[in-house]
């Protein structure tokens with residue numbers, strides 16, 4: 093296994109490689125088509141390079157453990173606003189999640205609805221392309237439109253366009269107080285109603301999730317200064333009173349545990365196969381979940397209904413194709429936008445189905461064209477994204 | 479500013495081109511008489527002018543596609559145009575190009591409050607997007623100062639920001655999907671109303687690509703519920719260092735204002751003379767705005783003024799009414815106009831790490847004396863996006879060149895301290911030749927490789943973004 097300690101060493105290894113490389117950070121997120129190739133681990137390219145709390149910016153090498161970054165930020169009362177998911181519980185993987193892995197998979201948590209995704213907090217990247225060139229884009233300042241935005245392109249490219257060596261982020265202060273309103277006994281439709289009312293109100297929620305099942309409930313998180321949190325909790329409670337009984341979760345520890353479970357899709361961890369579905373909340377509940385009917389199996393909704401984690405134990409191929417075609421079906425999803433990704437499945441399954449939502453021909457051609465430019469030798473996680 | 483020599487072959491095709499454009503567009507949508515093409519000879523960077531070969535004003539995505547197919551077929555360069563308010567010369571024509579203006583495409587196509595989006599044609603102005611949804615309690619967050627005039631098309635191409643982006647982000651953070659026409663006429667849909675890309679984030683790549691990857695005809699935009707209220711506080715300080723420290727302390731205290739605006743003495747004096755907003759005559763002035771219900775605003779402003787007081791302000795004025803808020807914003811909003819009263823000015827747009835603020839302001843002051851040109855600074859302090867305004871006299875020979883040299887030095891300084899050439903206005907032609915100061919040749923090469931994929935013949939928005947020498951081989955191919 094190759095394990096570069098510096099960016100220059102990394103560039104040398106990629107430049108000299110003639111066969112496929114399997115690039116990974118902590119190895120906790122084996123998403124995508126299985127890759128066969130020589131292992132290239134970024135774990136030793138690690139450490140926080142620069143952190144300016146007064147400017148809300150942090151720069152770290154790609155292999156830096158997420159936990160190390162979160163600890164450094166917590167010491168200054170700050171955090172990664174987009175709340176990156178930890179995939180280990182869901183996927184049953186071991187290892188240490190790295191910040192480069194978060195970027196490569198554009199991993200965001202429940203706060204995605206209020207502060208954006210990982211890519212929205214990402215200010216700059218340094219990476220090594222498939223020819224072994226060290227490249228940079230963006231920087232470490234919050235506003236930057238100098239040249240094309242390859243920062244966004246690299247986020248979520250799963251190591252197929254370049255091997256990330258350094259990333260810089262905008263971070264945010266951790267609010268003084270947090271509270272969660274729990275609306276009990278809701279159907280999917282009522283849950284959508286509750287989440288929609290909350291997120292379209294001026295009372296800013298930083299998380300809106302629905303956990304169906306025996307004790308179906310909607311969770312609405314409110315964060316900020318104590319006075320403001322109390323005020324908004326009161327306003328939202330009156331706004332939602334007709335939908336069901338409402339209780340509150342007020343301690344920081346209880347809130348942290350609750351939202352970690354949503355973030356990490358813990359409810360699905362015993363399912364053999366898990367899919368991640370992104371659509372508008374309306375199309376998700378009134379279109380997709382309706383169409384699936386009793387086949388909806390185990391699922392939870394996050395992002396005010398815009399994200400569904402769906403798990404099942406049998407017949408994964410058929411379900412996979414059904415999900416991907418339902419999302420593309422205008423009768424189910426009038427707007428047409430959205431995607432289904434197989435997140436959890438054994439290598440054989442991942443090898444046999446399109447893990448990522450198939451794209452229309454002209455878009456697929458652009459993706460292929462970009463891959464050929466960034467990785468002319470075709471050695472960076474080849475085939476992972478198609 | 480050097481521009482590539484017009485291609486004589488393309489110039490000679492004009493009659494045939496106009497004839498073919500007439501086949502796909504109504505007569506009044508093809509502008510080719512020399513007197514009329516002058517209307518498109520520049521954008522808001524008026525120092526540079528060049529009438530295009532002709533201009534077209536299509537009314538639909540289909541018409542845009544027809545136009546591009548013809549131009550592609552005939553090898554004619556195309557310069558997309560929104561409202562022409564670019565300060566970077568992003569919409570400057572070349573003599574052998576067709577201006578493709580989307581101004582006639584200004585409809586709202588879909589409004590969906592439950593799913594929090596609107597879909598519009600991109601010729602629609604920024605402010606009228608909010609206008610279409612505000613009666614129902616929503617708004618579109620990115621708010622460039624030019625929002626009355628500028629179009630969503632240009633906002634997407636430049637990834638424009640505004641005063642409130644500290645909290646809400648810039649265009650790219652509020653853009654969900656686009657319909658785009660490729661140079662060969664192919665229409666593609668990228669993104670939608672859902673969140674995040676399924677494959678590569680092409681939407682993020684297109685936003686900020688300055689009209690060089692495709693012509694964006696429709697956009698799906700995130701809309702947000704309007705906050706209950708907003709109120710600013712104004713504070714004046716005796717030194718830029720202290721004001722910079724206040725900004726940093728506010729941010730560290732965990733308050734996230736929607737805006738933190740900074741003005742220095744030359745700018746304060748100019749706006750006072752012009753707008754009479756009653757600003758104190760001091761070294762540095764801050765306007766900090768927060769949002770929420772009355773009680774929430776009080777809670778935040780309480781914290782902010784507590785921090786402000788610790789640093790001995792020469793003035794601290796908290797707004798308690800809509801009228802006072804308007805007065806506090808009055809000077810800031812008329813800053814550009816005020817500087818324009820004194821003289822011609824050039825507006826720069828570099829970004830620096832916030833911690834470098836005092837040093838950079840000091841250096842700009844020194845350079846101002848060396849160049850003998852006055853400069854006022856007004857900027858978004860929370861995110862380090864500076865707008866130095868350099869005053870010059872366009873009628874005085876050599877003054878524009880001097881001003882440009884001074885501007886370039888300021889932007890190089892921004893890069894040197896860890897910032898960048900442009901925070902929200904874009905590169906255009908204005909900062910094109912400075913790109914080599916921020917990027918190594920390989921960094922530029924990989925960006926140009928992206929253009930190779932989207933526009934292999936390099937016909938879209940020629941001579942922008944990349945130094946001509948760097949792109950020469952590709953343009954010639």
Ligand SMILES: Cc1cc2nc3c(=O)[nH]c(=O)nc-3n(C[C@H](O)[C@H](O)[C@H](O)COP(=O)(O)OP(=O)(O)OC[C@H]3O[C@@H](n4cnc5c(N)ncnc54)[C@H](O)[C@@H]3O)c2cc1C
Pocket residue numbers: 521522557558559560561562563564565567568569580600621622623624627628629630631632633634635636637638639640641688689690692693694695814902903904939
């Ligand atoms: C007084 C003043 C204040 C300003 N304040 C701000 C500010 O606060 N923040 C800020 O960010 N900017 C500001 N600007 C700059 C300018 O308004 C923005 O860059 C704006 O987004 C340009 O929009 P436009 O529609 O006028 O675009 P244009 O000037 O017409 O074009 C800008 C660029 O977009 C490309 N383009 C246009 N239409 C399309 C299309 N359909 N598809 C693809 N590419 C296209 C053009 O080729 C060009 O490169 C200001 C300008 C002025 C004059």
